[in-house]
Amino acid sequence: MNILILGSGGREHALAWKVAQSYHCNQLFIAPGNPGTATCGINVSMDVNDFEAQKAFCIEQKIDMVVVGPEDPLVNGVYDFYKNDEALKNITVVAPSAKAAQLEGSKAFSKKFMQRHNIPTAAYAEFTQDNFEEGKKYIAQHTLPVVLKADGLAAGKGVVISNTHEEALQVFEEMIINKQFGKASSKVVIEQFLAGIEVSVFVLTDGKDYQVIGHAKDYKRIGEGDTGLNTGGMGCVTPVPFMDEVFMQTVEETIIKPTVNGLHREGLVYNGFIFFGLINVNNKPFVIEYNCRMGDPETEVVMPRLETDLVALFAAMDNGTLADANINFNENSFATVVAVSGGYPGNYTKGFAINGLDTITGDSSIVFHAGTKEENGTIVTNGGRVLTVTSVGENLTQAVNQSKKVLQQISFEGMYYRRDIGYEFK
Ligand code: AMP
Numbered sequence: 001m002n003i004l005i006l007g008s009g010g011r012e013h014a015l016a017w018k019v020a021q022s023y024h025c026n027q028l029f030i031a032p033g034n035p036g037t038a039t040c041g042i043n044v045s046m047d048v049n050d051f052e053a054q055k056a057f058c059i060e061q062k063i064d065m066v067v068v069g070p071e072d073p074l075v076n077g078v079y080d081f082y083k084n085d086e087a088l089k090n091i092t093v094v095a096p097s098a099k100a101a102q103l104e105g106s107k108a109f110s111k112k113f114m115q116r117h118n119i120p121t122a123a124y125a126e127f128t129q130d131n132f133e134e135g136k137k138y139i140a141q142h143t144l145p146v147v148l149k150a151d152g153l154a155a156g157k158g159v160v161i162s163n164t165h166e167e168a169l170q171v172f173e174e175m176i177i178n179k180q181f182g183k184a185s186s187k188v189v190i191e192q193f194l195a196g197i198e199v200s201v202f203v204l205t206d207g208k209d210y211q212v213i214g215h216a217k218d219y220k221r222i223g224e225g226d227t228g229l230n231t232g233g234m235g236c237v238t239p240v241p242f243m244d245e246v247f248m249q250t251v252e253e254t255i256i257k258p259t260v261n262g263l264h265r266e267g268l269v270y271n272g273f274i275f276f277g278l279i280n281v282n283n284k285p286f287v288i289e290y291n292c293r294m295g296d297p298e299t300e301v302v303m304p305r306l307e308t309d310l311v312a313l314f315a316a317m318d319n320g321t322l323a324d325a326n327i328n329f330n331e332n333s334f335a336t337v338v339a340v341s342g343g344y345p346g347n348y349t350k351g352f353a354i355n356g357l358d359t360i361t362g363d364s365s366i367v368f369h370a371g372t373k374e375e376n377g378t379i380v381t382n383g384g385r386v387l388t389v390t391s392v393g394e395n396l397t398q399a400v401n402q403s404k405k406v407l408q409q410i411s412f413e414g415m416y417y418r419r420d421i422g423y424e425f426k
Contacts, residue, residue, distance in 0.1 A: 007069025036369025152184030214302035235421030342414020
């Protein structure tokens with residue numbers, strides 16, 4: 001099969017790394033990709049949202065399968081574009097329809113969906129400019145902390161957890177009246193705060209059947225001990241010790257099955273990943289959010305742990321045999337530690353040379369590129385999250401230590417990484 005992966009981050013490098021190993025993969029292209037993905041296939045300079053350019057490319061290169069990495073093209077209707085085009089409709093597209101992608105694209109849509117299907121989630125209410133005054137009263141009476149969420153996609157910045165009513169009211173006004181996130185915050189979801197440990201579960205579904213392909217715990221804060229500002233993710237571990245058979249069964253029965261059945265019953269077309277952002281509250285899982293794609297950096301541990309051929313799973317998803325697939329996981333533990341630019345998640349400078357990449361040998365670690373690019377034969381930094389080192393070990397401590405050992409061999413000006421990934425599981 002000729003396969004095209006859309007995207008350019010660490011997630012896409014991990015997907016490309018996995019897809020390239022498939023017996024079914026003939027030619028692999030990544031658009032636009034990064035210097036890491038260039039080691040797995042051929043990078044193509046093409047925007048993830050430029051569907052017309054993709055059409056010409058897919059026809060020219062006889063593409064059989066398109067795997068969509070980031071959320072923007074999903075919400076922009078990449079699936080529908082391919083399926084409504086005579087020349088592209090036979091391509092397997094790993095993505096939900098635009099309508100189903102509202103599970104990620106609109107917090108209000110996903111909350112209503114969960115309510116309709118009795119899926120455990122935090123209690124909530126939604127407000128717009130039309131009932132702004134009512135929203136202020138709702139906030140003033142809400143228990144603390146209170147969670148405010150911009151309805152639409154806000155590049156991971158649309159959620160605020162407030163410890164005071166004053167701050168919550170300010171944030172509410174900022175979002176709705178001052179349109180902090182434009183249209184994305186014209187509607188705001190206000191919800192109850194849930195205290196517990198977060199974990200993410202990843203599923204591949206055809207909208208009728210599903211397979212769990214992995215889970216992971218990520219570390220979002222910039223500082224050690226989970227302090228400081230939120231980032232796109234500073235590291236991840238899998239498997240997570242509390243994700244035992246009993247807990248996983250509760251997740252399947254109370255969350256995954258009702259979600260997939262709900263998609264089916266509502267006729268929401270879905271052929272792709274569901275990322276369940278969960279919180280474990282005293283051994284009871286609740287949904288914090290749905291994403292309609294894999295996570296970054298979760299993919300960088302989920303793919304190395306998954307032993308099953310990913311392309312065969314995509315094909316099974318497409319031909320209705322997903323329920324019969326065998327999923328095999330590596331018995332070891334996996335950790336990834338992200339190296340970021342100095343100053344991230346605030347302002348940072350790009351373009352610093354990355355040293356030591358060619359000294360990494362052995363098969364217990366993989367360096368996945370995220371924000372890197374090649375400049376005159378040198379790999380330089382090109383983003384906040386620059387690269388991530390995934391390692392395997394007999395336990396999480398070993399895996400994390402191995403990644404840190406590799407990171408000591410890599411350097412660029414201002415490089416920072418958390419040394420405490422997986423700290424609570426030691
Ligand atoms: P979201 O974009 O909905 O995943 O929210 C981003 C982050 O905010 C989550 O990963 C949680 O850490 C936190 N969060 C969101 N909703 C809640 C909630 N109801 N209770 C506690 N934490 C939350």
